[in-house]
Amino acid sequence: MNLWVKRIGQLTLVLVALFFFSCQDESSLLGFRNPSSKFDLGYIDIPIESSVLLLDSTRTSNFNVGNDLNRFLVGNYTDPVFGKVTASTFTQFYSLGKLASTGDSLTLVYDSVSLLLRFDFYAYGSDGETEQTFDVYQLQQYLSSTNGLDVSSNVGGQHVPNNVTLNYQKLYYNSSSTAYYPTRIGTGVHSVELEDFNFNFNDATPKNEVIEIPLEYSFGEGVFEIALTGDSTFTRSDLFTKIYYGLAIVPGASSDKIVGFYPTDDSSRFRLHYHTIRKKDLSVKDTLRLDFALNRVSYNQLDVNRSGSDLAGLTTPFEEYAPTDTRYIQSGGGVVTKLDISKFMEFAQSDTIKRLAINSAELIIKDVDEVAQFLPPQNLLVRVLKDDNRPKELTFPGKSSAYQADLDLLNLYEGRVNFDRQNTSVYHGTAFDSTFTVSNDLGGFFMLNYSSDDKKYSGTANLFFQQLFKLREESESDQFTKLMLVPHEAATSTNPLGRHVNGKTLNRVTFDKNNIFLRVYYTIPKEANQ
Secondary structure (H helix, E strand, O other), rough: OOEEEOOOOOOOOOHHHHOOEEEEOOOOOOOOOOOOOEEEEEEEEOEEEEEEEOOOOOEEOOOOEEOOOOEEEEEEEOOOOOOEEEEEEOOOOOOOOOOOOOOEEEEEEEEEEEEEEEEEEEEOOOOOOOEEEEEEEEOOOOOOOEEEEEEEEHHOOOOOOOOEEEEEEEOOOOOOOOOOEOOOOOEEEEEEEHHHHHHOOOOOOOOOOOOEEEEEEEHHHHHHHHHHHHHHHOHHHHHHHHOOOOEEEOOOOOOEEEEEEEOOOOOEEEEEEEEEEEEOOOOOEEEEEEEEEOOEEEEEEEEOOOOOHHHHHOOOOOEOOOOHHHHHHHEEOOOOEEOHHHHHHHHOOOOOOOEEEEEEEEEEEEEEEEEEEEEOOEEEEEEEEEOOOOOOOOOOOOOOOHHHHHHHHHHHOOEEEOOOOOEEEEOOOEEEEOOOEOOOOOOOEEEEEEEOOOOEEEEEHHHHHHHHOOOOOOOOHHOOOEEEEEOEEEOOOOOOOOOEOOOOEEEEEOOOOEHEEEEEEEEEEHHHHO
16 A cells, blocks of 8 residues: 655654555545634544454354354355365254143054254355255263352361352353264255345345254154153253253255254244044044254354365464465354554654544455355454453453453443443353453444445444543553454344354455555644644
8 A cells, every 4th residue: 555644734744664644634524624723634544464363262052142143053165265164053952842631531642753943044155056965963962051160168267168069151162062873863955045045034024944854763752752751851951951962963965055044933843743542443633743942052063174275274273374465254263353453552652643533433444355155244343352362351250359450451441442241141140241342432342344335344433542542651551452353243223232143154254454454534733733
């Protein structure tokens, strides 16, 4: 980028070494002449340094927090840039009721069992219409909803330690693994046309499309036998799921797309089919079914094989990777782009600027690479990194001094950096995600929104950068200049801080490092800066 400086008045910005693009004008940002000669108006394009990071894990479990996007992902495809991606779902199932009452005159007879999954029309992978295969296996391991931590303490000065188990919500990640029996208990095949799925995905009233996968007769028969008892081992989900651990839904080798299913929809069910017969003449009275829900513990396993791809060398978590000028982001795969906005601080710390009011600070990524079947994430959340490239999180309250230090640090930013205080863990009611996140001027999270027409991401956080300017004399450790871009869903009236989609989508994007910059429109008093 050719960077130049245009001067009006007597302000000189000694920023040549930073290769900044700057402009000053006595006209306002609306195009009118500046009515006051006491102020200069200008703008500057500040190049942003960047690199690529691999996160050590991405949460893929469902039903952990109120603003989760809950989705089953199943399938596989090969991306020439990011490698081969394989998605499998592991889920519990539990009964929504009991078998029909028989009295003395009827007998219940088991017929069959099937798994029904409604498509949510999320699809990622090869173009065109192809058949996708879904194989079902019985889990061999229990999917726990909690983790237990045993602690021992001498409460009240007791000589004998008091042993306590602290339970907290168990999370599952893209690399989590649960064993399943090697014998397949069901297979389903469904034709998926990418354009049709994309159309329905963006439709406010998509069609109801369901795949029904017949399962092994003997598997359903065992479930039916427990249902006949009608006792707590069947009616209580926490007991039943310790007998039948659940199902693994795995893509067939020939599948070339990853598709999404609704786990909570009424059409997504594990279903027992049975009938009643009259004892007196053995005639069939009713043909019935018993449905089981899939909205308890579940997660997506996302395996990414990058060998032979452009990212083959990206192997070490949190280690900066920048062998070329291309930057990468992949939802679900743990690939993010790190931003270093230190050059903004160099601009803020210039001897020629003593006071400055930021009218607008817009982070822009232009000329984004587009590939027809690999749609980019629609929104990128801007989060804070520590010096070791790990996400900055609020310290656990039990570590009182460190916790207080983090609160004090947040207070420095006067609400311009925050964490999600609205959405709490469904298990213990505390803040679910305490990762430090840059705020926008409206109190929501700062996100870059994608424009397919302009092929660019952009977003503003004027007050955050104003606060950074105010903190230019503070210790560097207090200046949040290391950030990362993570896929996230935009805010809505229902979810004002957006939804967690990283781990429930596979959208990816690439762009050139030279296309990332911060455009700052500002006002400065002439006398104060002379």
